[in-house]
Amino acid sequence: MHDDYPLTPSQIAAYQRDGYIQLNEVITGPELETFRDAVNAAVKQDTARLDPNRTKGSYEQIFIQCVNLWHRHPAVQPFVVSRRLGSIASRLSGLSVRLWHDHALFKEPHTGAKTPWHQDTPYWPHQQKMHQLTIWIALRDATIENGCLSFLPGTQKHLDIAPVNLADPQDLYAVAPQTKGLKPVTCELKAGSCTVHNGMTFHYAGPNRSDGMREAIAIIYMPDGTTYHPAPHPVTDSLGLKAGQKLNSELFPLVSD
Template sequence: MTNSQISQSSPEIGPQSSPEIGARISDRDLPDHLVAAYREHGFVRVRGVLDPEEVERFRAGAEAFLAAHRAESIGGEVFRQLVNVWRRDPVVRELTLHPRLARIAERLAGVPLRIWHDHMLVKEPHSDTPTEFHQDQPYWPHTGGRHALSAWIALVDVPPERGCMTFLPGTQHLTGLRPQDLRDEEDLFRLDPSLRWLPRVTVPLRAGDCTFHHSFTGHMALPNRTDLARLAHVVIYMDAETAYSGAPHPVTDPLGLAPGARLDGPEFPRP
């Protein structure tokens, strides 16, 4: 199975014609049909979460931070990644702690949330390497949490050819798998062959749009075959009651936490 076989759209799954939500619509009132779509499919697209002025400001801030810290990025050929940028850059901090993002995330999750971490994800121009299908949650040293989800914010237009994401709807209910190899397109499907036959929904984003996806929802990102870097900022939210499992992770390794300790305090703020 190749990435060229991925369906580019599906009007039946996800909010393909959803109304915009942003500064001109009440931040408190996420339409019920978007909440229902998220809870059924494990992901949802929300248009216009950032208004154009915010997009320009946050994109400029992210680009400046990336230019100064590109050598520190991790991820290799799949993508460049800079983690916990909110702790180091005041402009990106405003984006990570943006109250509009947090209100939407908490409405979708249905539980109080904390920031797990943010990360800047960059696919460089003419990168033919996709990020293969995987779930996020198996990578995280969490226990006791009821819900975790990611807000994937497009800071540039991200059509399919620039590396937008493709989701496996309904897979948020699949738990207990080991972490998957982001470079191996067969790895998730070897773990559960039934997933191979699910519909695949590719979700292009305009700058300022955002997808929210459950931490167990299977997803991948297409290659970036354009002349422009794909610049996205991802805010990961976890249940405010989440505790540390004791497993290694770059975010928690320096903190000296004991297994079972709550992931709270200034490192993991309430948004």
């Protein structure tokens, strides 16, 4: 995971124009198996205390979400803070980047919940909002049947839209009428391939109608120099940060040159 994944100037231009891009075969072979096993073991450990018969709220029906695996699970860490992934984020955004956080996003079979159309950055306690980006890695094939991602190209330029409540979403056109008429692009991915999206790009995933788990991990990056905007967030709530403080502690490592 030390080598650079090849990116052409036209791929970088496409990412900057559309706010997302699909990159195939980013992690392959034994590395993919090791990463998938490590993430699966981490999710299993993190969810072991949950009662499988509990009633799940609407958010929990969307996916099993385990945040910052890299910080608690040594086998996951080398992948999340790897040069290969950090350098993709840095070259696509054109900026030096830090890790914001990772999260495993496992959509359970037949639970029926879609991930509603939303932008990410409005949820985050950051003063700067325009250049965060997520590498979403399929650990097993992501298909229309099991809930792969779709994007609305160019919507990263639509700032100042109120955050969508994922557990109780409004209609997309009520939240963001400027998206009317845009054609979504759906990205089916082979395991080990990924999509990268700007945190302001609207995206969506359908329900998992297959018999297997949709296993993915999303790794989120922010430009070096991003500062704290006081707002509740599980990653920063316990850190005692002050408004305007740089997010540059060991929890937010620099992952690019």
